[in-house]
Amino acid sequence: MSRRAKRSLVLLSILALMALLIGTEIFLVYGLY
Amino acid sequence: MKGSGGDGPLFGQIPAQQASGYFFKMGLFNILIAAVVTLPVLVPQLGLPLKLEVWPGTWMFISWFVFVIVGVVGTFIWCFIYSMVPKVYGKGSVSDLLALVQLTTFEAAVFSLCAFMGIDAGYYGGTLYHNGFGQAVITHVIAWAVIPIGTLIVIALLSTVTGIINVYSATES
Numbered sequence: 001m002s003r004r005a006k007r008s009l010v011l012l013s014i015l016a017l018m019a020l021l022i023g024t025e026i027f028l029v030y031g032l033y
Numbered sequence: 034m035k036g037s038g039g040d041g042p043l044f045g046q047i048p049a050q051q052a053s054g055y056f057f058k059m060g061l062f063n064i065l066i067a068a069v070v071t072l073p074v075l076v077p078q079l080g081l082p083l084k085l086e087v088w089p090g091t092w093m094f095i096s097w098f099v100f101v102i103v104g105v106v107g108t109f110i111w112c113f114i115y116s117m118v119p120k121v122y123g124k125g126s127v128s129d130l131l132a133l134v135q136l137t138t139f140e141a142a143v144f145s146l147c148a149f150m151g152i153d154a155g156y157y158g159g160t161l162y163h164n165g166f167g168q169a170v171i172t173h174v175i176a177w178a179v180i181p182i183g184t185l186i187v188i189a190l191l192s193t194v195t196g197i198i199n200v201y202s203a204t205e206s
Binding site: 003 | 044130133177181185
């Protein structure tokens with residue numbers, strides 16, 4: 001795996017964590033009542 | 034040995050000018066986005082001037098303005114901040130990871146929150162109002178976007194804090 005690909009993977013993982021945070025928030029607000 | 038994968042740390046320290054360059058390129062990209070999302074004004078069938086003037090169509094304008102101020106001007110201001118770090122603090126080296134995390138989360142957050150505000154609340158809600166639906170119905174239809182928008186605002190704020198940390202943790206090159 002190239003260095004560039006690894007760097008992109010790390011940044012994409014952080015964006016995925018961000019999406020997970022938003023998903024959790026939506027679930028907590030709209031899913032649990 | 035670029036591309037071999039075994040070449041030092043994945044994210045090291047970079048010159049502040051390079052971090053400034055990241056934000057410059059993103060700023061140019063955002064100008065392009067701003068120009069593209071302004072184009073629908075030229076399509077009479079969308080009725081944007083009619084929908085813009087009353088709630089919730091006003092969210093389209095708020096969204097556009099937020100994108101221009103935060104997405105375009107804000108990105109260029111970060112470009113300026115990074116380029117000033119060596120001159121003001123005498124430290125020319127910043128974290129590549131922090132700069133890229135700031136850049137990507139900021140862009141994703143600002144773009145998405147403006148899309149939610151402009152398309153769901155603004156355009157969709159504005160179209161419903163224009164078609165004669167009442168406030169209670171429209172609120173019920175567009176309200177789902179509120180929580181994602183709030184969360185994305187928090188992410189944009191965290192991204193800004195990341196940039197501040199990067200500036201204050203700059204080291205001498």
